[in-house]
Amino acid sequence: MASVHYFFLEYWPHLAFILSLAVGxxxxxxxxxxxxxxxxxxxxxxxxxxxxxxxxxxxxxxGINRIRHDHISEQRNKNLKDYSGAQDAPLADVTDVAGPQFQSLRVLGDRISRFPLRDGNHIQTLVGGDQAYPAMITAIQNAKKSIALQTYIFDNDIEGRKIVDALVQAKERGVEIRVLIDAIGSKYSRPQIIRLLRKKGIPCALFMTNPLGFLRMPYANLRSHRKILVVDGHIGFTGGMNIRAGFVSAVAGSDMSSDTHFRVEGPVVLQLVSVFAHDWEFTTKEALGFETWCSTDWEAAEPQVPARCIRSGPDRYMAATHNMLLGACAVAQRHIRIQSPYFLPDQILLGAINTAARRGIVVDIVIPGRNNLRLVNYAMTAQLDEVIRNGCRVWRVNDNFNHSKLITIDGSWSYVGSSNLDPRSLRLNFELDMEVYSRDTAREIEALIDSEIAKADAVTLQGLAQIPFRKRLRNRVIWLASPYL
Structure with missing residues (x-):
């Protein structure tokens, strides 16, 4: 034993060197x-x-992606395997409703999403918490059989507790309920809402609490940023809104933040259910049955439009949104409008946006003047010259923070949902977006974006050059770390 002890004392530097070579x-x-x-x-x-x-x-x-090789695929949930391929849900023809140039984009979506583009959907735009939360609560109050709710942030505040109260009442009526909250997002308020849900007996779970298997820690780089509410498998809500009192005028007053959400009816709701069901099963190992959580009644109000969900994340759908946006920039013929709270696209997507502008396409990029994430704002500013120099118009809005993620192409195609245009959303987060082929929906979203431009200042190269050197250097240094902001 003494000789072994002596050996380690004598040769530990050599052993450490060999170990470092092997591990490194x-x-x-x-x-x-x-x-x-x-x-x-x-x-x-x-x-x-x-x-x-x-x-x-x-x-x-x-650095290691443990999700991509997990069994998070359609085959895992046998009960839901046929939901999106139901033959009596009409397939969509985009030529009449959007224009012939969008046929190639539709094909791209077919290959990227693996969800079919379905007609017969009714989509209602909801602006801010004043419109979105009452509509969500009304749907919950009218639930007959099931409620599936997934969100990134679910604050334990006055608005969050209103939704909890509605869920409790639904549970007392015998409605099946499942609530899935991201482990990182749940920490935005104290005490966490998950405790209240459990106290009230609402089945709930946190997404990605123990990814390494041996360390009880949330995985900061694998977040579920999706926002889904599906009631009775028939009515759905999705978009960019978390559940926070700061989006309600009666609570936040003049400091209210803005966002955009969407109420949907029609076959696209089945796609929302599927995304939730796979995330729920991945987290809890519980499979959700078709009869309880889905509906075969897709009757929707008029007007009806083609739409489909685009799921993305560090699994088999890596870079789905990234690829859809590359395709959208390629088919644009007149105007691209982009509104994003965090505009930090990578060089490939920047190249597509810049190429569109150099082709003569009008490209408007709308970002907040007051950002809730200071470091992200610094990194964004460091990159703006690249799009302005190529002919894009960048607008900083002189108003409260707007969290909306909205894109329109040629007044015919819209892309809405949870994805920001930054590395975290495009590569690391689990996101959910929706593409909509509809001139009416595009006009609504264009009006929202144009209303932001009306109260914005144009960002110019001259203005960026006038920023003091120490701040420009700070911005570039922080920009280097943008994949992890």
Missing amino acids: GTAAIHAAMTKNDVRAAIGWVGIIMMSPLLGPFIYLVA
């Missing part, structure tokens, strides 16, 4: 072989080699 080399090889983005691969290999022991641990925690 293994981690570096894994990063090089599994990262599809060359910049990500170089970055991780650099971190690992610069710190051969600490680097691999950081890579283990934040």
